[in-house]
Amino acid sequence: MNAPLLQAEGLKKSYGPRPALKGVDLSLQAGELVALLGPNGAGKSTLLQLLTGLFTPDEGRIVVLGHDLARHPDRALAGLGVVFQQSALDLDLSVRANLHFHTDLHGLPRAQANPRIDEGLERLGLQAQARAPVRSLSGGNRRKVELLRALLHRPRVLLMDEATVGLDPASREQLMATVLALCADHGMAVLWATHLIEEARQAQRLVLLHQGTVRFDGRTADFTAASASGDFHTEVMRQLGP
Numbered sequence: 001m002n003a004p005l006l007q008a009e010g011l012k013k014s015y016g017p018r019p020a021l022k023g024v025d026l027s028l029q030a031g032e033l034v035a036l037l038g039p040n041g042a043g044k045s046t047l048l049q050l051l052t053g054l055f056t057p058d059e060g061r062i063v064v065l066g067h068d069l070a071r072h073p074d075r076a077l078a079g080l081g082v083v084f085q086q087s088a089l090d091l092d093l094s095v096r097a098n099l100h101f102h103t104d105l106h107g108l109p110r111a112q113a114n115p116r117i118d119e120g121l122e123r124l125g126l127q128a129q130a131r132a133p134v135r136s137l138s139g140g141n142r143r144k145v146e147l148l149r150a151l152l153h154r155p156r157v158l159l160m161d162e163a164t165v166g167l168d169p170a171s172r173e174q175l176m177a178t179v180l181a182l183c184a185d186h187g188m189a190v191l192w193a194t195h196l197i198e199e200a201r202q203a204q205r206l207v208l209l210h211q212g213t214v215r216f217d218g219r220t221a222d223f224t225a226a227s228a229s230g231d232f233h234t235e236v237m238r239q240l241g242p
């Protein structure tokens with residue numbers, strides 16, 4: 001197996017006396033979409049906040065593309081793209097202006113940024129909305145812009161925190177299909193945090209997080225095959241039960 005694109009070891013994080021993560025290990029390989037499934041409060045957002053350097057872990061280590069996040073945050077974060085649970089877009093700016101804001105932040109010259117933006121807008125069917133304020137877009141299209149924004153600096157690892165919240169089933173499926181294609185075509189590694197069992201079922205690999213602890217980490221097919229019921233949904237509910 002190749003070296004993982006992202007590796008986290010022994011991550012612990014507490015808010016005051018309350019532990020949110022109790023020693024989490026995680027690795028992401030090129031080309032795989034990993035579902036991080038857990039109920040409300042399991043620690044998914046906390047884990048993503050540590051992986052994106054927003055918070056530092058109380059214990060543990062994160063390495064992205066060979067760079068230790070604590071020691072070389074610039075190099076580690078350059079290889080990461082993030083779609084946050086909350087929108088990171090300015091609703092009053094146009095789609096294109098929002099995307100330029102991101103490429104400017106990453107120091108991409110416009111001559112390099114513009115073709116990437118045009119190609120991305122075309123791929124996602126958003127050319128007609130390029131000059132429109134984000135406020136005028138549907139929820140599904142806003143999420144697509146968020147995804148495009150997160151990809152413009154060509155990250156090797158993409159982290160998605162409940163990225164489909166508020167979307168209808170068709171838009172959710174479209175977003176998942178787009179991201180799966182990115183894994184297959186560009187070898188990107190994706191961590192897809194969700195509390196939706198149906199969404200997690202579509203990933204090749206499953207990390208099941210409950211009360212700050214990893215309950216399962218392996219192939220989604222193996223998770224179901226090893227269960228007594230042989231049913232994905234039933235087994236998730238059993239594992240997360242009291």
Ligand SMILES: Nc1ncnc2c1ncn2[C@@H]1O[C@H](COP(=O)(O)OP(=O)(O)OP(=O)(O)O)[C@@H](O)[C@H]1O
Pocket residue numbers: 015019020038039040041042043044045046047195
């Ligand atoms: N800023 C904070 N201050 C105090 N406690 C927090 C904070 N953020 C999270 N927590 C607590 O840490 C635990 C994990 O929360 P976290 O938001 O990481 O879970 P989650 O799996 O992302 O949940 P959700 O699906 O509801 O977003 C919860 O008990 C939560 O109440």
